[in-house]
Amino acid sequence: MLTAYAENGHISKARQVFDEMPHRNIASWNAMITAYIRNGLRVNEAFELFCRMPERNSISHAAMITGFAQAGMMGEAWGLFSEMSEADREPVVANTIIVGCFKIGELEEAKRVFDGMRRRDVVSWSSMVDGYCKSGRIDEAKELFERMPERNVVSWTTLINGLLKFGAWAEGFVLLSRMRKETSIEVNSITLTAILDTCASLNRGEGIQVHGLVVSMGFESDAFLGNSIINMYCRAGCVNSARRMFDMMIKKNVVSWNTLLAGYIQNSSLEKAYALFSRVPHKDVVSWTTMIAGLSNNGRLEEAISLFREMEQKDDIAWTAIISGFVSNGDYERAFTWFIDMACEAIKPNSVTLSSVVCAAAGLANLNQGEQIHALVVKTEKEPDLSILNSLVSMYAKCGNIWDAYRIFTSIIEPNIVSMNSMITAFSQHGHVEEALELFRHMQEKGHEPNQVTFLGVLTACAHAGLVEEGKYHFASMKSSYFIEPGPDHYACMVDILGRAGQLKDAVDLIHSMPCEPHLGVWGALLSASRTHKDLYLAKVAAQHILDLEPNNATAYVVLSNMYADAKLTCNEEEVITVERAKRAAKIPGCSWIVV
Numbered sequence: 400m401l402t403a404y405a406e407n408g409h410i411s412k413a414r415q416v417f418d419e420m421p422h423r424n425i426a427s428w429n430a431m432i433t434a435y436i437r438n439g440l441r442v443n444e445a446f447e448l449f450c451r452m453p454e455r456n457s458i459s460h461a462a463m464i465t466g467f468a469q470a471g472m473m474g475e476a477w478g479l480f481s482e483m484s485e486a487d488r489e490p491v492v493a494n495t496i497i498v499g500c501f502k503i504g505e506l507e508e509a510k511r512v513f514d515g516m517r518r519r520d521v522v523s524w525s526s527m528v529d530g531y532c533k534s535g536r537i538d539e540a541k542e543l544f545e546r547m548p549e550r551n552v553v554s555w556t557t558l559i560n561g562l563l564k565f566g567a568w569a570e571g572f573v574l575l576s577r578m579r580k581e582t583s584i585e586v587n588s589i590t591l592t593a594i595l596d597t598c599a600s601l602n603r604g605e606g607i608q609v610h611g612l613v614v615s616m617g618f619e620s621d622a623f624l625g626n627s628i629i630n631m632y633c634r635a636g637c638v639n640s641a642r643r644m645f646d647m648m649i650k651k652n653v654v655s656w657n658t659l660l661a662g663y664i665q666n667s668s669l670e671k672a673y674a675l676f677s678r679v680p681h682k683d684v685v686s687w688t689t690m691i692a693g694l695s696n697n698g699r700l701e702e703a704i705s706l707f708r709e710m711e712q713k714d715d716i717a718w719t720a721i722i723s724g725f726v727s728n729g730d731y732e733r734a735f736t737w738f739i740d741m742a743c744e745a746i747k748p749n750s751v752t753l754s755s756v757v758c759a760a761a762g763l764a765n766l767n768q769g770e771q772i773h774a775l776v777v778k779t780e781k782e783p784d785l786s787i788l789n790s791l792v793s794m795y796a797k798c799g800n801i802w803d804a805y806r807i808f809t810s811i812i813e814p815n816i817v818s819m820n821s822m823i824t825a826f827s828q829h830g831h832v833e834e835a836l837e838l839f840r841h842m843q844e845k846g847h848e849p850n851q852v853t854f855l856g857v858l859t860a861c862a863h864a865g866l867v868e869e870g871k872y873h874f875a876s877m878k879s880s881y882f883i884e885p886g887p888d889h890y891a892c893m894v895d896i897l898g899r900a901g902q903l904k905d906a907v908d909l910i911h912s913m914p915c916e917p918h919l920g921v922w923g924a925l926l927s928a929s930r931t932h933k934d935l936y937l938a939k940v941a942a943q944h945i946l947d948l949e950p951n952n953a954t955a956y957v958v959l960s961n962m963y964a965d966a967k968l969t970c971n972e973e974e975v976i977t978v979e980r981a982k983r984a985a986k987i988p989g990c991s992w993i994v995v
Contacts (some may be wrong), residue, residue: 401427405434410441422445428452428457436466446475450468459488464492468499473477477508490520497523501530521547525554532561548580556590563597572608586612588621588755595627599634606631610644619647626654633662657685664693666842688716695724715741715749725756729757735768748775760793769794789817796825817849823856833863851883858892870896887913891920903937919948930958938962 401420402411416432417423421983428448434973435445449463451457458890460483460649467476480488480496500509512986513519513527531540544550562571563690564849575594575806579586588636591613598606600715611627618624625648645659646650656716663672676682676690687710696702699723707713707721718741738756741748760769769791776787788811795804808822821841826835839857842849849857853876861870872884877883884895890913897906906925922944929938944956 401434405430405438410434410438413831423454425454425459427450429456429462432459432466432947433462436462436469442470442472448757455482457489457492460487461489461492461495465495468495471499471502473499473503473505473528480512485515485517487514489710490516490518494526497526497530501526501533504534506530506534512873514542521549521554523549525551525557528554528561528653528774529557532557532564537565537567539559550584552584552587552590554839555582556585556593556934558598559590560593565592586616588618588624591616591618591967592623592627595624599627599631599781602796606635606698621651622648622650622651622655626652627660629655629658629662633658633665638662638666651688653679653681653683655687656680657683659947660686661689664689669693669697684712684714684716684994686718688714691717692720692724693720696727698728700724700728700730713744713746717745717751718744718746719752719755722752725761726755726758731762734759748779751781754784754790761790761797764798764801766795766798769798774804785811785813785815785818787977790817791820792818792821792825796821796829799829801825801831815851816853819847820850820852820856824859827856827860827863830863832860832866835860836869849881849883851877851889853884854883854885855888856893857888858896862895863895864893865899867896867900867902884914887915887918887921890917891918891924894921894924895928898924899928899931899977901932903928903934907932907937917944919945919952922948925955926955926958933962933966935962935966970983 401413401416404410404416413431413434416906417427420427432445432448435441435448440553445463445909449459452459460479464476467473467479467515476499480492481491488746493512496512500506502510506832508968509527509530513523516523528540528544529542529546530749531537533796539560540561544554547554555574557580559571559574562568571594575586575590578584578590591609594609598609608629609656610631613619613624613628615620625644627942628644629641632638632644641659641662645655648655651926656675660672660675660679663675672690672693676686679686687706691703691706694700694706703721703724705743707717710717715784718737721739722734722741725737727729731951738748738752738759741752743779754770756772757769757776760766760772772789773794776791788807791807793808795801805822805823808818811818819838823835823842826832826838835856839849839853842853856872857873861867861873870893874889876884877885877889890909893909897903897909908926912923913921926938926941927944929935929941938959942959945955947954
């Protein structure tokens with residue numbers, strides 16, 4: 400009875416049966432502990448029973464070690480493992496420890512457990528191969544694979560995928576061919592699905608070869624494989640090929656429909672996505688939220704809201720799709736309104752929801768609201784989430800509280816490129832140039848690859864401090880060291896750097912060398928420099944380009960008018976018209992937010 404309740408997820412009833420048992424044997428205790436582990440990973444309750452057991456066996460230890468390892472509590476798992484005699488250390492227990500060690504980066508500990516095993520099964524070997532592959536130690540994975548006394552389909556699939564993810568495509572496909580030729584192990588749909596998913600995640604065209612293999616082996620009717628093929632083509636941008644595969648599938652499930660739906664949206668085919676959505680026979684939550692997110696992120700908020708209201712059951716993901724849509728479209732007020740409505744419906748926010756409303760607070764530069772959301776983050780115990788921490792760094796910085804932003808940044812155990820960029824940009828925009836450049840150097844030392852956003856922050860810092868040579872160096876290193884093509888914003892920063900230093904000719908030459916059309920920011924930087932250094936000719940050139948791009952730009956008119964007045968020059972007829980337009984230029988009224 401206890402086991403039956405546990406297997407069906409009725410833990411409270413299972414515990415009631417356990418508590419009412421007049422005599423409990425070791426099997427009863429083990430069954431209850433296992434029930435806690437398998438149903439919601441209730442490790443603390445399982446361990447409380449484990450400690451009360453009058454006697455334990457290897458099954459007791461195995462269940463508890465598995466629970467600790469799955470919960471990421473490797474210290475506790477290792478402690479129990481150390482208590483076991485070597486005779487009781489069944490392969491299943493040691494395998495759990497090995498996998499757990501790899502998860503937390505303890506490669507040498509995993510190897511020590513593996514080397515100390517009296518008996519190893521194929522799972523032991525495969526776990527080590529998988530761990531080495533995921534840790535980038537591909538040569539050790541290959542060496543271990545060749546030493547395996549026996550291999551199963553998981554062993555082969557693990558190394559093949561490891562090679563593909565490592566970039567050794569030719570070697571990976573050679574191993575696949577070897578698997579088919581040298582062994583009696585059938586290449587099954589699981590192997591092919593795993594390979595297709597790897598090709599899709601890395602956006603590699605080799606997935607087309609695997610599709611051919613699927614057809615030649617007669618697996619084209621397999622729904623799981625079909626879905627993976629659709630996903631692979633969508634990720635590669637080949638939505639027409641994905642649609643052909645979809646149409647060829649005899650048995651389509653809801654995953655098939657959702658995969659193609661997401662593919663259309665990812666490839667900006669929103670109308671095709673909408674048409675497909677209307678045909679989905681049995682829409683699930685994923686179908687609805689995928690379409691809602693697609694509409695909201697493309698600015699079609701009213702349609703997204705209409706679709707949202709049609710949903711019978713709205714979960715946190717559906718609410719988040721709408722809220723994040725408001726944020727991405729700059730409608731921060733409505734993002735907060737919907738967030739409050741979500742709370743009124745007793746829907747708990749997830750990490751993405753909280754990250755979105757933090758971004759909304761940043762967009763409004765509303766420190767009070769931002770701090771309230773931060774308090775909610777702490778209350779819901781979601782603070783360690785990296786996306787939320789990154790959003791908090793950005794929010795505090797945009798609200799002018801740079802040192803609170805830095806405090807949160809330093810609390811991040813493993814900052815990623817987004818974390819680094821947020822802090823570098825924050826320091827740059829607030830004039831803390833030394834801190835911005837020092838953080839950039841630290842980032843490089845730690846092996847983080849900078850991207851376009853990073854260099855925008857670095858160049859902004861150089862502009863604020865007048866660091867011309869350093870600015871030139873970093874601008875040049877974008878292409879020479881990191882193969883990053885500078886964009887218009889990077890050129891605008893460099894024009895600003897050169898212009899502030901009075902190197903106007905170099906600034907003009909740089910503009911003429913741009914591989915893309917200069918935007919308002921580039922000409923605005925030149926106009927500002929021309930005004931500073933009283934170069935009326937260049938100011939007229941810059942202003943004319945600005946007016947070509949934005950005829951009603953008031954700033955260009957006003958700057959020229961003031962420069963003519965300062966120079967006390969007589970204007971020709973065309974220049975008189977320009978100055979008169981400057982006097983009449985309608986400036987957009989400013990506004991500020993007041994929290995009441």
